[in-house]
Amino acid sequence: MQFDRRAFLRLAAIAPFTSHLLQMNGYPLNVETPLESLTDYLTPNELFFVRSHWIARMPDPKTWKLVVDGDVRTPRKLSLAELKTMPRAEATCVLQCAGNGRALQSPAVPGVQWNYGAVGNARWSGVRVRDVLARAGVRDAAKHLHMFGSDDPPGKVPPFHRSIELEKALDDCILAYEMNGKPLPPEHGAPLRMVVPGWAGDHWMKWLVRLTAAGKPQTGFYMDTAYRWPIQPGEPGVTFKPEEMRPLTEMAVKSNITTAPKRMKLGAVADIRGFAFSGAPGIARVELRDDGGKTFRAATLDTRHAPHAWRLWSYRWKSSRKGVHQLFVRATDSRGVTQPRVSVWNQSGYLYNAWHSATIEVTA
């Protein structure tokens, strides 16, 4: 076999962007995707970020059953085989960790220091939550759905128990057993996880074992202290009290640049690419501005889209002068909300969505 040095160097250049994840924690496992790898409409399962609060204790799918109880007329225990006999539901939508971008907040806050890659877009398949709850017959008194996974932590560590409003659960939520057409991988919550389109990842409970309909929201650290959002904005660094915050639900409108050259020749045209998404069902426009201009110009949106999926975009940028340029991107969602230049401060570093930029050096 002949050694092709050029081919090797070309592969060596792209391999770091195609073959690895970035480990934020070894155990419990937390890994993010390099931003430059997030170029596909559907993020491949093996490149999809993983967020785990505790060391996973994955249920045995052969004996596993989903318990549905609480304010219901007929409590149920449903096996995976039974769930698969029910009408199939699918949604292509973004999963983003609430803390994605925490490392970019200033001043620094504790937690996993995600940069840009705790986000991905996948096709989730399974069964509608409303179909499962209909089997149990939810009583009118129920207003919330408590979700329990199998990843119970040791000792006094608070369990990651969450709940969502029943209205949202009945609207468009899915219990997914497939991800991008393949069985849901263990690290993504097999055999079953919650899919909550438009809402941050803390609601997307993995390794589901129990759903309980209830009149009141879940209590505990992960409802009363964590995953809360300031009702009124405050100066960076201020610490809000729990009562000054509300539960964090929808994601904020956001766009990122995934593809841009670091250097280019004067007069050349660069193919800038990226993605945009929001808690709103769609993206209305994506715009770019370079540091020489005062106005944003529209990027071209990819034809593929679905409610709460991300929208890929592209933009052809022509270099007009030598030197270092900074290109900014911002998105506007279907409700008319535009990504802000500066992200809203909160002491947990949630939903960072400041304008993203790329730096390009133009040479003669």
Next chain:
Amino acid sequence: MKALLVLILAASLPMPGTKFKELPPGKAKVDVEAACYACHSADILVQQRLNQKQWTATVEKMMRWGAVVPPEKKMPIVEYLARHFGPGAKFEPIRVQVPPR
């Protein structure tokens, strides 16, 4: 050839969760390891950029959550963490191989 090269490059990376960041030398290193490693690896510690007040709050939270920290070890642990992982500290995540398709 291309496939072989990609394989070689990928194989040179560790699998997720098989390699962890190590703590820098210091008197309190062994106490940090004893208090923290039962629940999580050092990666999550070494990426923080917290001041002493934030580290104190974090260590106290972990003690409430069951971390075993003898009273006389608390301040040395806080000072060790604030000295090494204070504002401005740099962190490079470990590159890990994507799980096989």
